[in-house]
Each structure stands twice: as C-alpha cells, then as structure tokens.
C-alpha cells in the first residue's frame with residue numbers, strides 16, 4: 001500500500017484547519033497565525049476564487065505545509081497541482097479523481113463514509129482517508145466499526161468536529177488527526193484569535 005507521504009503529513013499536527021478564504025490578502029497572516037499556534041498542515045478549500053492564489057501565498061510561510069481541499073475532479077486536481085499544493089483532500093472518492101491523483105503522486109486524502117468507499121480506495125493503493133462527514137455518518141461508533149475490517153488504514157475524521165469533541169476522536173487507534181473549520185472562524189481576519197484557537201487545537205494530541 002503506497003501512501004505517497006499523506007500518512008506522514010497526517011502526523012504533523014492533531015488538527016488540520018479547513019480554510020475557506022475570501023481575501024487573498026488574508027492568506028499570509030492567517031497561515032502565520034496557524035503555524036505560530038502549532039498547526040502546520042493547512043487545507044485551503046477550493047470553494048472560493050481566492051483559494052489558488054492563497055495556496056501560492058501561504059506556501060511562502062516557513063513551516064507551513066499547504067494543501068488544497070474540496071478537490072472534486074481531475075480539472076481541480078490540475079489547478080491544485082499548478083498552484084503548488086503539497087497534498088490534496090476531497091470530500092469523496094471517484095474513479096476519475098482517484099486515478100488522476102494516484103498517477104500524479106501527490107499525497108492524497110480522499111473522503112470516505114462507508115466500507116465500499118474504503119474498499120475502492122484500497123483498490124487504488126490508498127491507505128489513508130478522510131472520514132466525512134464524520135459526525136453525521138454515524139460518528140465515533142461508525143468509525144470504530146469501519147476500523148474493524150480495515151486494519152492498518154488511517155483516518156482523519158472531518159465534519160462537525162469541534163475543540164470539545166476532537167479529543168474523543170483523536171483517542172481512537174486509527175485516527176491520526178482530525179479536520180475542522182472551527183480554528184479559522186468566518187468573518188474579518190483576526191490573527192490573534194486564530195493563533196489562540198490553533199494553540200488550543202495543537203495541544204489536543206493525546
């Protein structure tokens with residue numbers, strides 16, 4: 001099973017901030033605040049027009065490992081690669097995206113919500129998955145049940161996780177990290193608040 005480095009990225013911090021960025025000017029101060037707080041792995045969702053330029057800008061911040069999220073198809077994968085993304089995350093897994101991502105060799109964290117999704121990923125040679133949407137796909141009992149038949153698979157649960165609930169997820173054996181948007185609240189950029197939230201999240205490792 002080849003993981004193309006995603007497993008190592010998943011161990012760099014207990015929480016991957018899921019970032020929705022509207023203003024490219026915010027990218028560097030946002031990334032600096034997250035890294036200063038101890039969260040080095042940054043997922044910039046390709047949901048906004050500013051996202052690709054934000055990835056380019058954030059990569060200049062020392063210590064930051066910057067990836068693209070919400071990668072839905074091979075065209076978005078190409079955009080993410082062209083912007084210099086160091087890993088990619090998708091909410092689900094399709095043949096077209098999976099094949100293109102594996103062929104590119106980039107560390108890839110596809111979303112799975114059930115056993116069939118995991119089996120499809122394993123067939124592609126993948127071994128690390130985002131469990132999404134974690135809270136509403138059965139929560140911790142569902143992930144525990146999924147982990148049974150898939151020994152050795154790593155998970156990053158994401159979706160509906162907060163600072164309060166993250167420790168329960170991080171305590172599970174196959175969970176390397178969790179993803180969440182709570183570290184970068186919507187609204188005007190507040191680097192002091194982001195750094196404080198990042199520090200709190202970075203301390204969650206069990």
Ligand SMILES: O=C(O)C(=O)C[C@H](O)[C@H](O)COP(=O)(O)O
Nearest residue numbers: 018045069070091159160180181
């Ligand atoms: O955009 C994507 O690719 C996604 O898969 C969705 C995000 O990971 C979740 O929206 C984060 O969930 P919250 O922490 O509950 O806000």
